[in-house]
Amino acid sequence: MKMADLIDGNPYLLLMLQHFNIDFRVSDRTVLQLCNQYDIGEQLFISIANLYNGSGIRGERPFTRKDMLQVIDFLKSSHNYYRFDKYPQISTCIRQLQENHPEKELKLLEKFFNEYFTEVREHLDYEDEVAFPYFITLLGNDKQNNDREIYSSREYSDHHTDIELKLKDLKNLLLKYIKIDNDLDLRRKLFMSLYELEFDLYIHSLIEETILIPSGIDIEREQNE
């Protein structure tokens, strides 16, 4: 399948390519060719693309250790996208709206968004500084006495749900309740940014819950045998 056609079917795949550090000027290359060029596991690539396309990845384990390392790189790259691309973009929109409309509701909205993003950042930091390094050691060693257990899948998904719910609140507030006259352009940009963030975060969570953690559990089990 040609990569360009895949992208045409779902432009969100551009985000996926970015997280893989792949330039999206893919010319005529097929998925397989692209994967070979960037040394990425084809099965992994397709699994994640399926997630972006909404079709899930049932029964596609096991992934290799090399795949898992690539997943972690992918996730870390996403973190940078959230921290340095999405967050400033949304923050600027809200700041601008607030300057045009000094009502208290908007100050509260900005506060709400900042609280929300602080939670997100804490989650990202935890993953970068604790969870991922742990996984990497797990993947690197054959037999290792690991004192810590993998952050249970359930806890991970609970935390993701919290963050997602706050983002939904934000969208509903903008869409249904906060009264702002004019600045339709700005509000639209803000809303679309939130929507893109929500989507990518959702896929991010799915990757962690359906690829990273289960594979990590498999490896831990292997090691304990």
Place this chain on the structure above:
Amino acid sequence: MNKSAQLHIAILESSKIICEGIQAILYQSDMDCRVYRLDTLDDLIGLLEANPVDILIANPVQFVNREKEIQKIRKNYPSLAVAGIDFGMMHKPSTLTDITFTLYDSTEHIVHLLLKLDKKSQSQPNEKEGEENLTKREIEVLTGLVNGMLNKEIADALNISIHTVVRHRKNIAMKTGIRSQSGLTIYAISKKIISIEDIDI
């Protein structure tokens, strides 16, 4: 069947024959309704104080010489819709009713009119509640939440159980689409349920 969709209909009519006839029409139709039968205007006032009533069906001739009382009732219960029964004795349409039907109208027409009445009164914008239609209790729970009270504190303040508070919170979240406390604060401000000055930034 959803309790809140049930129509509460009061029939103010002293003729038993007329009352029975209207009640039969209502029960035979598809409408999910609860019917109260009243003899006098005072009975109506008593009923309104104890129960929610969506539609009042009455012969407007009974309102003659008691217009002030009726207007007061309509003012105190703005969501009450009034359907007048025309016995053929009215020379001009009553200003106190929303719609009128006659003794000779078909069942379908009468039911149709009543349903239209109900839809109209439901879609009237309510300053405090808005389209989400939060109940009075839900607004109380929301106010507690927004003031930073914990579930237990809200339960104690309102004299209800914690389970009830939790249930109200679920309903609030479902109706508004907002779950977090900070989100609900912004919601409450934009709906003027609390005053902006109450919030410190």
